[in-house]
Amino acid sequence: MPRVAGVDIPNDKPTRIALRYIYGIGPKFAVEICRKAEIDPNIHAKNLTESELSAIGGILTNDYVIEGQLRRQVQQHIARLRDISCYRGFRHRRGLPVRGQRTKTNARTRKGPRKTVAGKKSVKEMR
Amino acid sequence: MSRSAKKGPYVDEKLFRKVQKAQQAGNNAPIKTWARACTIVPEFVGLTFMVHNGKVFAKVFVTEDMVGHKLGEFSPTRMFRSHSGGRK
Numbered sequence: 001m002p003r004v005a006g007v008d009i010p011n012d013k014p015t016r017i018a019l020r021y022i023y024g025i026g027p028k029f030a031v032e033i034c035r036k037a038e039i040d041p042n043i044h045a046k047n048l049t050e051s052e053l054s055a056i057g058g059i060l061t062n063d064y065v066i067e068g069q070l071r072r073q074v075q076q077h078i079a080r081l082r083d084i085s086c087y088r089g090f091r092h093r094r095g096l097p098v099r100g101q102r103t104k105t106n107a108r109t110r111k112g113p114r115k116t117v118a119g120k121k122s123v124k125e126m127r
Numbered sequence: 128m129s130r131s132a133k134k135g136p137y138v139d140e141k142l143f144r145k146v147q148k149a150q151q152a153g154n155n156a157p158i159k160t161w162a163r164a165c166t167i168v169p170e171f172v173g174l175t176f177m178v179h180n181g182k183v184f185a186k187v188f189v190t191e192d193m194v195g196h197k198l199g200e201f202s203p204t205r206m207f208r209s210h211s212g213g214r215k
Binding site for chain 2: 080083084085086087088090117
């Protein structure tokens with residue numbers, strides 16, 4: 001299995017798909033990288049030559065923010081929102097949806113598993 | 128370029144005039160305002176605003192990080208006081 005950008009080991013899929021296993025590389029960037037490295041995007045990752053791999057590696061480190069660096073960047077942006085105590089910062093602190101979604105129902109991704117409250121009317125009773 | 132970028136930031140004119148006046152005078156008295164939709168521009172940095180939240184005026188001291196946000200984002204309109212019962 002080839003190894004690109006440190007830890008990522010994309011498997012035997014076409015290069016444009018395999019590159020997407022890297023955090024921060026999606027469909028658009030994957031194709032873009034192939035074009036920059038002058039690699040056929042449909043060639044399987046296992047068939048990439050050593051020089052092609054290093055070309056990809058070079059492009060990734062120079063032109064893209066990926067993996068740990070990107071994760072850190074995202075965390076920094078959230079921390080900034082928290083620090084200036086704006087509405088979005090509050091929502092991040094509280095662990096509630098940030099972009100104005102409803103919270104009467106749903107929003108379980110942000111709120112986590114349901115915490116049942118004794119004596120609270122169920123959805124069925126409300127109707 | 129998106130349409131909103133083309134239109135530029137919304138800055139409340141009256142508030143902006145007040146800001147300029149305050150800066151010329153070197154006056155740090157808080158500026159009372161209802162213009163929650165007004166974008167914070169670099170000129171606002173270092174000033175204190177009293178932003179109405181529908182009931183009271185919340186004090187907002189503008190720092191550099193806040194540029195690009197709107198004044199209303201710093202003056203919450205809802206308050207959650209925890210549910211009855213509480214936890215053990």
